[in-house]
Amino acid sequence: MNNILTQIGIENYIFLCVTLFCVGIFGVLYRRNAIIVFMSIEIMLNAVNLLFVAFSTYHQDTQGQVFVFFSMAVAAAEVAVGLAILVSIFRNIGSISIDNLKNLKG
Amino acid sequence: MSTVLILFCVLSAITLLTAFLTIFSRNPIHSAIYLVICFFSIAGHYLLLNAQFLAIVHIIVYSGAIMILLLFTIMLMNLNEADEVHKPRFTRLGAVVSFCLVCLVLIKIFIDSKPIVEYDYTGQDYQSIKVLGKALLNEYMVPFEFASILLLVAMIGTVLLSKKEKLEK
Numbered sequence: 001m002n003n004i005l006t007q008i009g010i011e012n013y014i015f016l017c018v019t020l021f022c023v024g025i026f027g028v029l030y031r032r033n034a035i036i037v038f039m040s041i042e043i044m045l046n047a048v049n050l051l052f053v054a055f056s057t058y059h060q061d062t063q064g065q066v067f068v069f070f071s072m073a074v075a076a077a078e079v080a081v082g083l084a085i086l087v088s089i090f091r092n093i094g095s096i097s098i099d100n101l102k103n104l105k106g
Numbered sequence: 107m108s109t110v111l112i113l114f115c116v117l118s119a120i121t122l123l124t125a126f127l128t129i130f131s132r133n134p135i136h137s138a139i140y141l142v143i144c145f146f147s148i149a150g151h152y153l154l155l156n157a158q159f160l161a162i163v164h165i166i167v168y169s170g171a172i173m174i175l176l177l178f179t180i181m182l183m184n185l186n187e188a189d190e191v192h193k194p195r196f197t198r199l200g201a202v203v204s205f206c207l208v209c210l211v212l213i214k215i216f217i218d219s220k221p222i223v224e225y226d227y228t229g230q231d232y233q234s235i236k237v238l239g240k241a242l243l244n245e246y247m248v249p250f251e252f253a254s255i256l257l258l259v260a261m262i263g264t265v266l267l268s269k270k271e272k273l274e275k
Contacts, residue, residue, distance in 0.1 A: 004110060004154060007108050007110045008110060008111055011216065014216055016118045016121070016122070018209075019209065019213075022205055022212070023122065023126060023129065025204075025205065026201060027129040029200070029201035029205070030201040030202070035134055036134065039128055039129075039137060039141050039176070040129060042168070043125050043141075046144075046145070053151075053152055053157050057156070058225070061232060062233065062237055062238060065157055066238065066241055068160055069160070069242070070253055072168075073253040075168075076167055076172060077260035078260075079172050079176070080260050080264045081267070083179045083264075084264040087179060087267075087268050096183065
């Protein structure tokens, strides 16, 4: 077993990641609950990370995995701050439906 | 069909199915649990690609930290199916149609593109924890430190945001 991609093929990984990314977009458009929208964003981030790793394996290069590491750090920070914002919105308004946030516009 | 390909297909099926279920389940706690399964299957993909470091970090950060945070938030807000509001049917139809269109266009593009046949293998080690650590602390030293500052700032911001304000009386 030299390279795993000789057996699977990078096209399969591209298909998988594209479909996963589309599922994430679909979740953002379809649901109204802000937490589910958050989860969809996580799915999209993960699709991109998986594609990074696949291409890093394809090019036999370390850099792709380093970038996945940084994007994970950013995702962790984003989730922490976003959930804190959601909690304070829930305290003030009493729901986390996205439609109730329209008084946030200027 | 080799074993690896079968493994890949099973993992992909689990990933896509649980991602869909995350979006469609009405109860937010169910979606969080489906998302955990989705993250574990993605960690399986990383292991399949022989990226052990990222698999471990993915399980610790996503399946551990982020999911616990999400579950705690869901339980803190005491959400359940009762206060789930539905989007207007028009918006949902639009979401479905745009999802199908985006998928169709992207998959058609990838089917029509030229297939990749050559896979070179130099034999050198490029993804073990040792090599990744050297890359992180040599070439990517400054971004690595900035990541730590980012996490610190996010932590302080979270504490400040979720702190209860004193009642002014």
